[in-house]
Every structure is written in structure tokens, then in C-alpha cells.
Amino acid sequence: MTQDLVVNSGRNLIIEQMLIYFLQAVQIDDVLRIQARIIHHxxxxxxxxxxxYLNHQIVSKANVTVKIN
Known part of the structure; x- marks a missing residue:
């Protein structure tokens, strides 16, 4: 998702804010699936x-605000 922003804008991204919510504990060897979507651009x-996600169950959620420079 962030790579799409960089390629389409031709600019650099600077992380302004990152909120991470840990909903469940996971083990080190667990295979996780990450789904990203642009909320506002x-x-x-x-x-x-x-x-x-871990086994189709959400274990963490993150919200990242980036500045396009």
C-alpha cells in the first residue's frame, strides 16, 4: 500500500503518527496475514x-498517518 503511494506520487513518505492496538498475543513462529487499505488520501x-490476522481472526490493528513530501 505504501509502495503504491510512493510510486504514484513520485515523492517520499514520512510517518507522522502510528497507532497500534494489540488485541491478542501471538507466538514467534505464527504466520500472520496483513491487510492494508487507504482510508483517506x-x-x-x-x-x-x-x-x-492469525487464522482469520484479527489480532492487531494499526492506523498510520503519513506525510507525502
Missing amino acids: TRRSAIIDYDI
Whole structure:
């Protein structure tokens, strides 16, 4: 998702804010699936939402605000 923002804008991304919610504990060898989606995108910033799953159950959620520079 972030790579799409960089390629499409031709600019650098700077992380302004990152909120991570840990909903469940996971083990070191667990295989996780990450699903990302762009919530809001303007010329100067974007908000990306990440959902992290273990066996089709959400274990963590992150919300990242980036500045497009």
C-alpha cells in the first residue's frame, strides 16, 4: 500500500503518527496475514489502516498517518 503511494506520487513518505492496538498475543513462529487499505488520501497526506490476522481472526490493528513530501 505504501509502495503504491510512493510510486504514484513520485515523492517520499514520512510517518507522522502510528497507532497500534494489540488485541491478542501471538507466538514467534505464527504466520500472520496483513491487510492494508487507504482510508483517506490527499495531495499532502494519507491515512492507512492495517489489520493483522492469525487464522482469520484479527489480532492487531494499526492506523498510520503519513506525510507525502
